[in-house]
Amino acid sequence: MSNSAPVNPLSSAPGYTLIKTLGSGAFGSVLLYRRQLSPGGPVEEVAVKVIARDECADFNLVSREVHSHRQLVHPHVIRFKRLGLSPDKRFLYMVMEYADRGDLLDYLRKRGRFREHEARWFFQQLVFGLDYCHQRGVVNRDLKPENLLLKRTPDARQELTQGDLEHPFNLHLKIADFGLSKEGVHSAPKSRVGTVTYMAPEVLRAGPSRRYDGHKADIWSAGIVLYVMLFARAPFDDPLAATDKARRDATMSQILRGEWTAPASMPVTPECMDLLRGILCADPAQRLSLSAIMSHPWFSVGLPPAALTMNTVLVRQQTVTPPPYEQSVEEVNAVLAEANRRGGGGPGGPGGEMSESGFMTMIEDELEEEQRRGNAPYMVETTYQQQGHGHGAARR
Numbered sequence: 001m002s003n004s005a006p007v008n009p010l011s012s013a014p015g016y017t018l019i020k021t022l023g024s025g026a027f028g029s030v031l032l033y034r035r036q037l038s039p040g041g042p043v044e045e046v047a048v049k050v051i052a053r054d055e056c057a058d059f060n061l062v063s064r065e066v067h068s069h070r071q072l073v074h075p076h077v078i079r080f081k082r083l084g085l086s087p088d089k090r091f092l093y094m095v096m097e098y099a100d101r102g103d104l105l106d107y108l109r110k111r112g113r114f115r116e117h118e119a120r121w122f123f124q125q126l127v128f129g130l131d132y133c134h135q136r137g138v139v140n141r142d143l144k145p146e147n148l149l150l151k152r153t154p155d156a157r158q159e160l161t162q163g164d165l166e167h168p169f170n171l172h173l174k175i176a177d178f179g180l181s182k183e184g185v186h187s188a189p190k191s192r193v194g195t196v197t198y199m200a201p202e203v204l205r206a207g208p209s210r211r212y213d214g215h216k217a218d219i220w221s222a223g224i225v226l227y228v229m230l231f232a233r234a235p236f237d238d239p240l241a242a243t244d245k246a247r248r249d250a251t252m253s254q255i256l257r258g259e260w261t262a263p264a265s266m267p268v269t270p271e272c273m274d275l276l277r278g279i280l281c282a283d284p285a286q287r288l289s290l291s292a293i294m295s296h297p298w299f300s301v302g303l304p305p306a307a308l309t310m311n312t313v314l315v316r317q318q319t320v321t322p323p324p325y326e327q328s329v330e331e332v333n334a335v336l337a338e339a340n341r342r343g344g345g346g347p348g349g350p351g352g353e354m355s356e357s358g359f360m361t362m363i364e365d366e367l368e369e370e371q372r373r374g375n376a377p378y379m380v381e382t383t384y385q386q387q388g389h390g391h392g393a394a395r396r
């Protein structure tokens, strides 16, 4: 969290009561609020990501992020609710659905590696959430257990799980963080050490003239998440390396070689290994697609047939009849325009810096050009990044 991180930026916003700080990232802090939109109306807990305006280097990125996230309405994606400016105008804030059980990494640390059926439960949810995002044209680019949040299911039942309300089957997984992360533009490259763990080989190899398909890269990252859930370690790593840099370099060269093994002491079924091999395949052209993953025998255990077509149906429905958004596009744009106004400390304001952000905007513009030409949203990678770095139906 930055030094100027707010204690309670919404203290004078009507309807918002601060409960506690949930944590902080390179971009700002995330606070838990109780909110009541109208007197006598329903009360809900929400997670609020707060960004100091004078520290926000690129409002274009915020805008893209908000517009991508806002349109994603799915049981396995954290719901975006609203963008606002604090009453004193110093902070931009994003109100989101609150995931009350922390992230998958902390959960794994607490419980140790998952049994196969538990890993499958979470992996099914991740794949359905990811497939939905891809169908809506959003590539995540930053999938990792820290960005997969957990929330207790509304129908958590003790009898299914021997009284264990924290059992995986009582938790829903939700994809969070669609770009306002340190992989974006807001932290120095050094602070990104370690994040290479989830990066696909083609991402590491990419350069200004060497592009990669973000969909395939997301699938690779999802495969690493599955491996980590099963074995409580990453497939590419050198934990005995003397320094962080040596560890990162070793990890990168292992990823580029595409060589990995499963620990012999932790056997998994042949079906599970077959799926892992299909996903953690260094050649993106040979890597399983999401639909191939969904029809894999290991993946489909316990799934009602409707689960496999749910996203297509949902996306079609949402295209015809947009889901009820809390805030219209015009309202979001008005907040962004106000936040970006000169003199407010934004990119054009006093002290605004365009170095990294200007660079990234250029990259994003190339991305848009690709999309205009009708290509899939390819990510244009740069040395900048190389340095840095319920659907409910799935319940068994």
Ligand SMILES: Nc1ncnc2c1ncn2[C@@H]1O[C@H](COP(=O)(O)OP(=O)(O)OP(=O)(O)O)[C@@H](O)[C@H]1O
Pocket: 022, 023, 024, 025, 026, 027, 028, 029, 030, 047, 049, 078, 096, 097, 098, 099, 100, 102, 103, 146, 147, 149, 176, 177, 180, 181, 182, 183
């Ligand atoms: N919707 C949410 N519900 C519950 N907790 C959340 C939510 N969003 C974020 N958090 C928690 O708030 C903390 C800070 O999140 P944030 O996304 O700002 O940082 P990060 O992911 O740790 O780092 P970075 O953004 O730099 O990658 C994390 O512990 C995260 O789990």
